Amino acid sequence: MGANTDFNEKQIKILQVAETLFAEKGFDGTSIRNISKEAKINIAMVSYYFGSKERLLESLILYRTSDLKSQLDSLIKENLEPIEKINKLIELYINRINSNKGIYRIIHFEFATNKRDLNFESFTELKKGNLKSLEAIIVEGQTKGVFRKDIIIPLITPTILGTFFHFHMNKPFFQNLLNLKTDDLYNNYIRTNLTKHIQQTIKALLIYES
Numbered sequence: 001m002g003a004n005t006d007f008n009e010k011q012i013k014i015l016q017v018a019e020t021l022f023a024e025k026g027f028d029g030t031s032i033r034n035i036s037k038e039a040k041i042n043i044a045m046v047s048y049y050f051g052s053k054e055r056l057l058e059s060l061i062l063y064r065t066s067d068l069k070s071q072l073d074s075l076i077k078e079n080l081e082p083i084e085k086i087n088k089l090i091e092l093y094i095n096r097i098n099s100n101k102g103i104y105r106i107i108h109f110e111f112a113t114n115k116r117d118l119n120f121e122s123f124t125e126l127k128k129g130n131l132k133s134l135e136a137i138i139v140e141g142q143t144k145g146v147f148r149k150d151i152i153i154p155l156i157t158p159t160i161l162g163t164f165f166h167f168h169m170n171k172p173f174f175q176n177l178l179n180l181k182t183d184d185l186y187n188n189y190i191r192t193n194l195t196k197h198i199q200q201t202i203k204a205l206l207i208y209e210s
Helices: 009-025 032-039 043-050 053-065 067-077 082-099 101-110 121-143 153-169 171-177 183-206
Strands: none
Touching: 009 032, 009 043, 009 053, 009 101, 032 043, 032 053, 043 053, 053 101, 053 121, 067 082, 067 121, 082 101, 082 121, 082 153, 082 183, 121 153, 153 171, 153 183, 171 183
16 A cells, blocks of 8 residues: 555554554464454455555554654744754654554564564655654754754654653553552653653753753
């Protein structure tokens, strides 16, 4: 299906069921038959729409992540100072990942083992597009003389996401350490304290020391 992200109602139903099963049972532990049964859609129809399980996963990732580009494009055009744009970008990233944990668990944990190569063309293009948006904000800050000139831009995204994923992968430890007894308290901590901490970290990397 390439980079086409216009899915019909049946396809969306299949993608949502696949997302739940992949997150619960893992990619290898889920079959097209499982997805078809759970979605109550004929197995031949699932194969017709997506071909293979790998193609279905590609479509799922594009379905869940492609609208980020348009949100980033809007952010670039907003009448804000570069550091405010960076802060909003971090908020956007953290909120999206935290509310779409299923797909990000699949992307970051299934594929961390290198069992499968996720560098299919459309996903790579998407990541490059997101990086270009970040680059545009940083270059604007550099042109205005607010951001340092020696920033390694491709390392900014892993700095943001790496902090979040380390926190999330050690959820029981941090819940106990920070007394976040419920999921509401935990998610609220991510939205407030953790997001602010990441914003301060990135600001320290970008801004000239006074």
